[in-house]
Amino acid sequence: MKIGIIGGGPSGLSLARLLADRPGISVTVLEANARLGGNSRTAKLNGTLVEFGTATVGLNSWTLQRWMRQEGIDLIPLAEQNFDGRPLIDYVKSGSGPALALQVPYYLFERYRLMVALSLPNKPHWAVEEAAQPIQAWLQRRKLHKIELFMHRYLTGLGYGFVNQTSTVQALRWVDAGLLATGLLNQEQIPAQGWATFWTRLSRRFHVRLASQVSHIARDGRQCVVTTDAGDRHVFDQIVCAIPIDDFARMTLPTANERAVADSIAWQGIATTLIAATDWFADAWVSSFSSDLLPGATPGRMLSARLEGHDRNIGGFFYMASQTIGGYEVEDLQDMLHGEVRRHGGTIARILETKTFKHFPRYAPDAIRDGLLTRMEQMQGESRTWYTGAAFSHDAVPSILRFNHRLARTIAPRRFLRRRTAEDWDTSAWPATTPG
Ligand SMILES: Cc1cc2nc3c(=O)[nH]c(=O)nc-3n(C[C@H](O)[C@H](O)[C@H](O)COP(=O)(O)OP(=O)(O)OC[C@H]3O[C@@H](n4cnc5c(N)ncnc54)[C@H](O)[C@@H]3O)c2cc1C
Numbered sequence: 098m099k100i101g102i103i104g105g106g107p108s109g110l111s112l113a114r115l116l117a118d119r120p121g122i123s124v125t126v127l128e129a130n131a132r133l134g135g136n137s138r139t140a141k142l143n144g145t146l147v148e149f150g151t152a153t154v155g156l157n158s159w160t161l162q163r164w165m166r167q168e169g170i171d172l173i174p175l176a177e178q179n180f181d182g183r184p185l186i187d188y189v190k191s192g193s194g195p196a197l198a199l200q201v202p203y204y205l206f207e208r209y210r211l212m213v214a215l216s217l218p219n220k221p222h223w224a225v226e227e228a229a230q231p232i233q234a235w236l237q238r239r240k241l242h243k244i245e246l247f248m249h250r251y252l253t254g255l256g257y258g259f260v261n262q263t264s265t266v267q268a269l270r271w272v273d274a275g276l277l278a279t280g281l282l283n284q285e286q287i288p289a290q291g292w293a294t295f296w297t298r299l300s301r302r303f304h305v306r307l308a309s310q311v312s313h314i315a316r317d318g319r320q321c322v323v324t325t326d327a328g329d330r331h332v333f334d335q336i337v338c339a340i341p342i343d344d345f346a347r348m349t350l351p352t353a354n355e356r357a358v359a360d361s362i363a364w365q366g367i368a369t370t371l372i373a374a375t376d377w378f379a380d381a382w383v384s385s386f387s388s389d390l391l392p393g394a395t396p397g398r399m400l401s402a403r404l405e406g407h408d409r410n411i412g413g414f415f416y417m418a419s420q421t422i423g424g425y426e427v428e429d430l431q432d433m434l435h436g437e438v439r440r441h442g443g444t445i446a447r448i449l450e451t452k453t454f455k456h457f458p459r460y461a462p463d464a465i466r467d468g469l470l471t472r473m474e475q476m477q478g479e480s481r482t483w484y485t486g487a488a489f490s491h492d493a494v495p496s497i498l499r500f501n502h503r504l505a506r507t508i509a510p511r512r513f514l515r516r517r518t519a520e521d522w523d524t525s526a527w528p529a530t531t532p533g
Contacts, residue, residue: 100508101323101333102126103311106135107151108486108497109339110296114164115505117303122509124303126339127323127331129310132293133300136454139291142371145406146291147417149369149452151494152403153285157275158495160502165288168298172286178383180250186281188250188387192243200243201277207239208269215266215470229465232268233260233392246387248272251280253390254400256367256421257457257492261392264460266470270491306331311340314349316480335508337483341455354476361464362488366422367456368430370448371405375413377443379404386441396423397430399437411446427451458488483508 098121102109105128113124126133137151154161154172165172180188190197214224227235232252236245248260252268260268279285288295313324314336321336338345343359345351351359378384385401388394397420405415418438420430431448438445460469477483483504490500 098334098509099123099125099332100335100337101321101331102337102339103314103323103345104128104135104339104486105130105133105296105300105305105307106339106486107137107296107494108135108490108501109337110134110299111494111498112337112339112485112501112505113303114299115501116509119505119509125331125333126300126303126305127309127311127325128305128307131308133305133307134293134296136456137292137296138452139293140371140450142406142415142449143408145415146289147371147405147415148287148292149371149417149450150454151292152417153287155276155279155286155495156282156284157273157279158498160498161494164299165295168295169290170295170298171289173289175283175285175287175382177283177381178285178385179378179381180385181387182384185247185250185283189243189246189281192246194240194242197243197281200241203239204236204241204244205274205277207241208273211265212269218471218474220471225466225468225470228264228266228470229462230265231261231462232263232265235265235268236260244272247277247280249387249390250385250401251276254385255493256365256400256419258365258459259390259392259394262459264462264465266465267460267491270496271493275495312348314345316349316482321481335481335483337485337508339485341458341486342484342488352476352480354472354479357464358469358473358476358488361461361469362458363461364455365457365459366453367400367419368422368427368451368453369417369419370431370434370451372416372418372434372438372445372449373408373411373413373447374416374438374443374445375411377402377414377416377438377441379414384441389437396421397425397433397437399434399441402438402441413446415449416443422453427453456487457492477504477507 102113105126109126113126116122116124138149140147178185211227214221215228253259310326311323312326315322321333323331346355346359383401383403389398400419402416402418405417407414435445485501485504490496
């Protein structure tokens with residue numbers, strides 16, 4: 098069976114890697130850019146690798162760690178991070194309620210209870226209602242105030258919205274036991290050779306066509322005909338949408354489900370700026386501040402700054418600072434960044450470059466109540482099309498990988514492949530996937 102994956106970012110590449118292991122499958126990834134990796138954007142500065150996009154690897158993805166080892170990528174542990182000028186764990190412990198050692202297992206139990214209910218084909222009404230409410234309300238009802246403080250750093254601080262806005266289902270998908278351990282025990286690591294090298298090495302296991310911007314998809318016959326803007330035509334038995342669903346829906350005659358899902362999400366957007374600064378922190382690898390991350394903080398405030406290296410010429414250090422975009426132009430964000438860094442004790446000597454990203458597709462709460470989660474499961478395999486990426490799991494590589502493991506099993510179950518040939522392929526027989 099020929100599968101075409103549209104999009105060579107982390108979701109398309111990791112799914113291709115998983116499918117390429119399965120017998121009887123031929124996978125081709127079509128990527129618009131001349132490079133792979135999507136929002137993984139490694140650059141080189143005076144011999145030092147810097148990550149504008151995807152940066153760290155935590156304890157929440159063993160598969161990712163294993164693949165990196167297999168591809169010869171070394172993971173470097175990062176030093177402590179500062180939150181309000183002290184270790185993150187001190188900030189988290191300052192939250193009210195029972196001890197952290199009690200709040201963590203209680204949170205994980207409640208999270209498990211809700212996620213199991215949400216994985217059922219007929220989701221109970223109470224579970225859908227809890228899924229749609231803001232994570233802050235869900236946590237406060239359970240007196241999990243310390244976990245709420247953890248989410249200031251690991252939800253809002255990573256561009257996944259304020260705790261009073263982000264839906265419970267999206268927060269719970271991301272903040273699992275592995276992420277709690279990563280953050281509380283300072284277990285983040287960074288790939289020494291850079292994310293770009295990792296994705297390039299991983300892609301040696303399947304076909305990739307770079308500079309292939311897909312502009313039209315026809316799915317009316319027994320096959321999918323994919324056309325690029327250069328006029329190349331590719332024919333596949335099945336396709337995978339590994340690009341934002343709203344972009345996908347514009348290049349084909351969308352199904353009712355595709356249109357509904359595209360209308361139910363709003364991208365938040367994030368900007369990262371590489372700066373050289375003097376008189377700033379050098380004792381931690383990341384610094385962030387609660388005043389910028391509490392509900393109500395204005396867009397353009399600094400989500401975090403990460404120490405990237407030293408610059409002899411200016412006698413200072415390089416930092417990667419991130420901001421929510423909030424409708425601002427790059428020049429405005431850069432202007433604001435001067436004030437942000439000054440407010441936190443440093444001075445920007447030079448702004449080197451800003452990159453903006455389509456980041457974190459937030460679900461509309463009413464859409465969740467109207468069955469968005471069920472719709473996203475049921476549409477898998479419809480019109481010979483499968484869906485992965487940030488909107489279907491969570492906008493982080495570990496969540497995408499977990500989701501893709503299940504998706505690969507659904508697209509090509511091993512038993513199924515032994516019984517049937519490619520010609521007998523019948524999508525109606527395939528089970529629905531569960532949420533990520
Ligand atoms: C600033 C920042 C920091 C982050 N840090 C981390 C981190 O530390 N750890 C972590 O796990 N995650 C991190 N993430 C999240 C992670 O980068 C994303 O979850 C991941 O990149 C999403 O992968 P994706 O493949 O779904 O989408 P994308 O990365 O957006 O990739 C989509 C790909 O599809 C291609 N494409 C689009 N349209 C077409 C078309 N018409 N035809 C062909 N190709 C097309 C694009 O060029 C792109 O390559 C970060 C994200 C950002 C923005």
